[in-house]
Amino acid sequence: MSYKAVIVAEKNSVARAIASFLGGSSVRRFRVERVPAYEFLWEGGKHLSIGVSGHILDFDFPEEYNKWESVDPRVLFFTNPVLVTREGAYIYVRALKTLARQTSTVILALDADVEGEAIAFEVMRIMKSVNPELEFRRAWFSAVTKSDILEAFRKLREPNENLANKAFARMVVDLTIGASFTRILTLSARRNGGVMPRGSFLSYGPCQTPVLYLVVKRELEREQFKKKKYYVLRVRFRSQEGVFTASATFEDQEKAKSALDSVKRTGVGVVVSAEFNAVEVEPPVPLNTVYLESRASLFLNLRPKETLSIAEKLYSFGYISYPRTETTIYPPTLNLRGIASMFTRWEDAGWYVAKVLAKGFTPTRGREDDKAHPPIYPTRSASREEITRRFGEKAWKVYEYVVRHFLATISENAVVERQRVVVKVGELSLQSEGRKLVYAGFYNVYKYSVPKDEPLPYVVEGEEVEVEDAKIEARTTQPPPYLSESELLALMKKYGIGTDATMQEHIHTNIERRYFVVKNKRCIPTPLGRTLALALYETVPELVLPEVRGKMEASLSKIATGERTPEEVVNEMRSEFLEYYDRLVERIDYVSKKIVEGLKMVFQDEKQQARAGSVGEERSRSTRTHRKGKK
DNA sequence: GCAAGGTC
Missing domain, CATH: 3.40.50.140 (Rossmann fold)
Structure with missing residues (x-):
């Protein structure tokens, strides 16, 4: 044959x-x-x-270099990995x-x-x-x-061998630094009495560790935040058109009180400024992976990892286009009109799609193009019933999001009226803000972030308004919240940590390693993750700073363009990280003592909880992963 | 047993 x-x-x-x-x-x-x-x-x-x-071959160190106890991790910087067939x-x-x-x-x-x-x-x-x-x-x-x-x-x-060599060089460099630092951290922690569950270890990676640092850094910012009290004077006014509330802020409580007294005494204010401006709100730009993950976290309460795996399933069954893409510009070859036509009877959005098609449209346009995959768009129209039956409720949420996002990108702008009113009572100025959706445009299909109407009455400049009520609210400035997954994804994107397809993996790895947890969509470091990130930052900041990965990526790109050979770039990165390695080893006792304290707090705590019988779902799942790793 | 990157 x-x-x-x-x-x-x-x-x-x-x-x-x-x-x-x-x-x-x-x-x-x-x-x-x-x-x-x-x-x-x-x-x-x-x-x-x-x-x-995907990949068929992978790099690994030759057999004799994979005995952690007997090989100095430093040797890995001078050892060429070999190609092996991947399991499976x-x-x-x-x-x-x-x-x-x-x-x-x-x-x-x-x-x-x-x-x-x-x-x-x-x-x-x-x-x-x-x-x-x-x-x-x-x-x-x-x-x-x-x-x-x-x-x-x-x-x-x-x-094109240059392109391939960029990927192979990355594989070699990542393995070398991942393996060497993971081993030195794990082995030295054990030597210093660190105890961790069987099969687990202290991993280091050029993507996962900077991600951890970002999460820990936010925790430090929270701790260093100085809370301050402040006072808000809130006054309810009655105008000819209706009531509204305006407010003024004071740092000093006495001043707030005397302002309150004077407002009550005067009993009437004058509108000195009334602005009601219509503002156009543009629909979102075409959808890429990271934006999908981040919006799914915000609007659908789905973890990025889960979102991507659902999107993959929808793709493999022909419901949406390839979900791993950086691109936010529709290619000219894509028949947007044809795609939209599939949805003229879809859910509660069909009527609006028909209207857009009749009127004609210009799609929104982002700035990114990975030159490989188009933005994510639906490839087939399906009902809630069909998607839910085949793939479950969460899949419907993801599919629905992809459809609505696509439809939004070809929809009209919305118009929102931004309202600002300033009232003077004697010498005191009080401000009030409101808004009103005037023209729904893309919000007809994109129901996730429709602005809430909080309109002010249409007062005019010079109008007198009567004080109906006035009171002081004592408030405290709040520290920034822990990083949300959505913010973390945005930061990873900004620094070039990971690819669209892998960003959620790096978050997941940190969770699996007990470096941080995600609770109510927020990333909270464990004592282990915190001490690891801070000890590395103190000794060799380059090992955790988020800018480093982007620089590596830039060097590797010179292989793809043919400006540099893979050997040159790999050797340069090896010697750079060898220098970091040597600096770390100089202070390894200090670092591992810190880490051992973190280990105790995390794993003793877990043991106690396990004994108390409160085994959480997340933990039992990760424990299994640890066991699986053990041979 | 290490990483990050493909894909399921």
């Missing part, structure tokens, strides 16, 4: 889509070494498409080797980004090992649509 070409995609869903776009009704589905494959006719030749599942990826290796013997041409139809390019080189390495004669071509498409796929297959490219 022989194929004109074998097509390898990054995942099964894409392999299946390619087969149906190119093969139409001729597609035959079967399995190659247990991996789903699709055989079809295209341009007169028999083709086969097959999907892998053997079926793909076998399938690729089988297919390598059944064709002379392989089309690498992996995602259009550096990771996809790296996977392309993994595929080539595996297939070449059994058939060195194979010819490889690269299909580069940024959306899994018929037109994009056809275009990519007509303009096949050569694989």
Whole structure:
């Protein structure tokens, strides 16, 4: 059996889509070494498409370097990791080797980004090992649509090794620094009497640890915050149009009291300024992963990790587009009108969609384009009943959000009237603010943040208003709250920590390691996470500062552009982190003593709670993960 | 047993 070409995609869903776009009704589905494959006719030749599942190969240190007790972690900076097959990826290796013997041409139809390019080189390495004669071509498409796929297959490219090398360099550097610092922290804590549950360890990572630092930093800001008392004089006025409240703020209680007395004595005020301005509110820009996660946390009360896994499911069943994207600009090839037309009878929004379509629209436009994937949009119209039945209530919330967000991006601006009134009572000025939704626009479909109407009466300048009531409220300035997950995601994005697809993982890792917990959407450090972050900050701040990851990313990017070789960049980063390592080791006793205190507080506390029988859901789940890690 | 990055 022989194929004109074998097509390898990054995942099964894409392999299946390619087969149906190119093969139409001729597609035959079967399995190659247990991996789903699709055989079809295209341009007169028999083709086969097959999907892998992300990376197939990974880096690890050679066996003899994986004995934590007997290898000085410092040695890892001078040890080259080797490529190994990932656990669970053997079926793909076998399938690729089988297919390598059944064709002379392989089309690498992996995602259009550096990771996809790296996977392309993994595929080539595996297939070449059994058939060195194979010819490889690269299909580069940024959306899994018929037109994009056809275009990519007509303009096949050569694989780009620079792109792949960027990903491989990152893998090597991250493993080296992750493994060396994790081991030194874990081993030295144990030597200093630190006790932790079996199978657990003190991890360090170039993404997870700066994330922890951001969370701890906010806790310190809260503690350093100086609370101050202040006094608000609130006066209720009656105008010809109705009542409203205006207020003035005082730091000094006596001054507030004398102002109150004078207001009561005078009994009447004069409107000195009345502004009622209509302001246009623009709908959100097209949806990317991080924004979806952050809005789902705020509006739907879903954890980012859960949101992404639901979005993946909706994607794999064809309800929404690829959910891992940075892009907030619709590509010109995307048929927005066609997508919107699917929703003219959808939920309570259909009538408005029909109106928008009739009137014509210009979509909003953000600033980011990852040149690989379009923003997230719905690909199929579905009812609440259908989504809930197939995937559950939470999936409906996510799907509904994606649809409403998409519809909002093609909707009209809303108009909100911002209202400001200033009243003078004698010499004292009191202010009042209100607002009113004048034109709903996109809020007709985007129901999540509709501004609450709190209108003021339409008073006019010079109007006299009568004092109905006046009182003083004593208040205290409040420290900033703990970081919310939504803020944390925004900070990670700002500093370039992690990718859209992984940001939620870094939060989750910290939770699993008992470095912080998420309670009521807020990230609260544990004593362990706090001491770890602060001890590292005191000794080697570069190990925790959030700017460092962005700089690493910038250096790695020079590999992708061909400005620098992977060896140069990897060696430079190794020596940089080796210097950090040596500085840490100089004070490792100090650091580990601090950490041991944190360990005691976290794990003794857990033990006591467990004995008391109050095993929380989150904890029992993580404990299982720890066990799984143990061999 | 380490990381971060793919995907499920």
